[in-house]
Amino acid sequence: MTDRSLVQIAFYAALIAALGLLPKFAIPFLGGVPITAQTLGVMLAGVMLGPVRGALAMLLFLFLIALGAPLLAGGRGGLGVFASPTVGFLIGFPVGAFVAGLIMQRTKTLSVLPAAALAALVGGVGVVYLFGIPGIAIMADLPLAKAAFGAAVFIPGDLIKVAVTAVVAETVARGLPRALLSRG
Amino acid sequence: MISVYLPGTSWLHRMPARLKLLLLAALSMAILPVQDPLVLGGVFAAVLAFYATLGPQGLKQVRLLRPLASLLLIIFLLHGIGGSWMEGLVAVMRLVSMVLLANLVSVTTRMDDMLEAVMPLFYPLKIFGVSPKKPALAVTLVIRFVPVLLSVYSSLAEAYRARTGKRGSWRLVAPFALQALRLSENVAEALTARGGAAGLGSHIPRTRRGDAGC
Numbered sequence: 001m002t003d004r005s006l007v008q009i010a011f012y013a014a015l016i017a018a019l020g021l022l023p024k025f026a027i028p029f030l031g032g033v034p035i036t037a038q039t040l041g042v043m044l045a046g047v048m049l050g051p052v053r054g055a056l057a058m059l060l061f062l063f064l065i066a067l068g069a070p071l072l073a074g075g076r077g078g079l080g081v082f083a084s085p086t087v088g089f090l091i092g093f094p095v096g097a098f099v100a101g102l103i104m105q106r107t108k109t110l111s112v113l114p115a116a117a118l119a120a121l122v123g124g125v126g127v128v129y130l131f132g133i134p135g136i137a138i139m140a141d142l143p144l145a146k147a148a149f150g151a152a153v154f155i156p157g158d159l160i161k162v163a164v165t166a167v168v169a170e171t172v173a174r175g176l177p178r179a180l181l182s183r184g
Numbered sequence: 185m186i187s188v189y190l191p192g193t194s195w196l197h198r199m200p201a202r203l204k205l206l207l208l209a210a211l212s213m214a215i216l217p218v219q220d221p222l223v224l225g226g227v228f229a230a231v232l233a234f235y236a237t238l239g240p241q242g243l244k245q246v247r248l249l250r251p252l253a254s255l256l257l258i259i260f261l262l263h264g265i266g267g268s269w270m271e272g273l274v275a276v277m278r279l280v281s282m283v284l285l286a287n288l289v290s291v292t293t294r295m296d297d298m299l300e301a302v303m304p305l306f307y308p309l310k311i312f313g314v315s316p317k318k319p320a321l322a323v324t325l326v327i328r329f330v331p332v333l334l335s336v337y338s339s340l341a342e343a344y345r346a347r348t349g350k351r352g353s354w355r356l357v358a359p360f361a362l363q364a365l366r367l368s369e370n371v372a373e374a375l376t377a378r379g380g381a382a383g384l385g386s387h388i389p390r391t392r393r394g395d396a397g398c
Contacts, residue, residue: 003380004372010322011368014329015361021334037357044361060322067298067323068187068290071330074251078188078290083212083282084252085259140259141275150258164354171358172365179365 005053008181012049012057013064016041017071038073039158042093043124043165046100047116048172050182054097062090088135092128099123104182112180116169120162125155188290190245194238196292201301204289215282221270224277231284238292245291249283256280299323321381325371336363 020038041061046054061071070077081090100123107115129151136147173180196204218224235242256276263272290298299320306316340356340363375381 003375006318006322006381007325007368007372007375010325011329011364011371013322014326014333015364017326017330018333018337021330022337037354040357048361060319060326063319064323064326067295068189068293069295069327070188076248076251078248078287079208080248080283080287080290083279083286085255085279136259139279140263141271141278142259142262146262150262160354164357168358168361172361175362176365179362 008049009053009057009060012041012045012054013061016045016057016061017064017069020071020073021075037161039124039128040161040164042097042128043100043120043161044168046097046123047104047119047165047169047182048180049097049101050105051098051101053181054101055094058094058097062093065090083139085136085139086132087139089128089132091135092131095131096123096127099127101182108183112173112183113166113170117162117166120165121159124165125158125162129155187295188245188248188287189294190238190241190291192239192241192292194242194292196234196238196288199292201289201293201297204293205301208286208289211285212282215278215285218278219274221274221277224274224281228277228281228284231281231288234288235284245287246284248287248291249280252279252283315381318381329368329371332367333364336360336367 016038019041022037042058045057048054049057065071065077065081066079068078072081081087100119103119103122104115107118110118133144133148133151136142136151137144140147142150169180173183215224215227218227232243232246235245238245256279259279260269260272260276263269263275293301303316303320306319309316309318337356337360340360341351344353344356345351
């Protein structure tokens, strides 16, 4: 692993943390349900860094939380978050980033905007919920259907993040093409 | 760098980090299958008593639960509606006990000590030709990057407010990512210029508290 990859991984882990610490963006419709930008970081890490580095950036971020840094949205941190009902989503983060990166790599014939949207949707939403919902079901001792119902509130916000990820990837591909490492 | 750590000298502060982690793993495994509300009530009371032994600030650390409150309420309601309220109570009590128990370790262990306690987990990296010190270096880099990124974002948000009179919005994410990426390239060059991560000596980079000014 080169110095450059190491710094990129650390950098994206920090970006995910910074996005979680920013003031929440309220969505104008949906009665202004506040959404955090943190899962935006998951999508960005996969789409921008590619599968391996994207997943490593997420693992590093989770490692810092486990060490006690309160970097999760809402200032949560410490080992407690790994015992909370949302632990499935955290496990889904690195896998989701990996899948998003893989999709970016495999769709080089597509232009950046639709490819990034697809990658963010499948990796950043699909895979993350695939781990998150069973996580709630196990930790809270709920049937899967009820757990899925409880998690569904966040899906509209996540779809907005998919759109933002696609726009950001497109902007970066134009402004600093070499930073789109998943296509490199 | 802010941390959930609470400075102190209690018996839990003095216990070795590795022992605390092992005990936590064992206790969490033991609590997860418990269904009896009386047993869970006892566990909950015992965990609260542990917090109380940390000193005057101890019980205040239970506030780390606050961001979970709405989620716990939803879980309780999901159990209760078309199910049993007792089951909801048991599920919530079990979750609260497990989260508080896990946080007890984080509250009484410095990040440095925690990092050192888990370092052996990275030794197998040698097989792949990666230095086991790299994860520790990456941790220090993140801790240094976070406040820098936040200041980059706040200057962008300030400029945006001056131009439009509006608060920062998702529109800032793209320029934020671009500026921050340029910054990371400079850091990578600076690291290589100083001998690179491969040139790390036997010294483990420490996550010094107060270093990042966050």
